[in-house]
Amino acid sequence: MNTKEAGNGRESQGPLTITMAGLALTGLVVVLFTAPLAELLGDSRYALEGALHGVSAALFMVTATIGLFQGYRLLTGAIPSTAQLEFGSVVNAFLAFLTILFGNRIYIFYRAQEGPRTYFLENFPEIHKIFFEFKEFSALFTLPLAVAAAFLFLAYRGELLKSRSLRGLAAILLALTFFYFLVAFGLGAAITKLRAV
């Protein structure tokens, strides 16, 4: 590695990015053409929406966790530039939106006569009354919190690093996004285990 590459992370990331993209594309092609996707999705009318909700939630878990860690680094002053946070926080907010959007779609089936709500109300009413109702609201908290965090990074950019209060506020927003996501994700996983959509 020459001096220029060692001093500039962006240039040295090119081959790694290409390798990762190539691996992801290969994996996707192999899975699409060989895996029994229909069985994986299930035979529910809302199987595709359910899968998309699950995938977006899984991706959101990754970005929300990274956000929590970056928030900690922000507080300790370990972040030299907000460039990565600007992009990452927008992805985080977009995934919050997608997860809620697909969640809305499968909520239709959850409430339907043959859906899990009927089962829960008949067999475990408290599960619906306490866990599911709180889960559905907890998920909604993530969007304004993640969007506000992204706004702070985009509006203040490098200025944000100069202010301890702004760094603190951004870190709190990222931590809260993670917390409310975790509540929604944990309860969603538990409910799905009891009765899948």
Next chain:
Amino acid sequence: MTTTEKPTGAAAAAVYSAALGLLVLAISHIAAEYSKAGKEWVHAWGKAWMPGAEGIGPYSGKETLALIAWLGSWLLLHRILRRKNIPLSDCTVLFLIGIGVATTLLWPPVTEWVLHLLRGGHP
């Protein structure tokens, strides 16, 4: 160094509006649970624009009202506060109180207790 050249009002507007939107979410949930008329009123907001709102139920209206409160108040507060310097420590405390109140009101046993009080019950 703990100050920025850019006024902090825009940051305050972003977090205040987020808290306000979530407080409206909690209030609209209580309104929907309070009576059949409240449920229908909240549901009508969702049915006005959201695809599949009939199947989603009153939850679609709660989302709509929260969205209007969040984005509407953000627009308004941003215009009012963007050139001002707001003490961010106070702003953070107020924001956390707002989020805390919204979360508490949406915790089902607390919602039930609030509804009990609204219907004239004793604490």
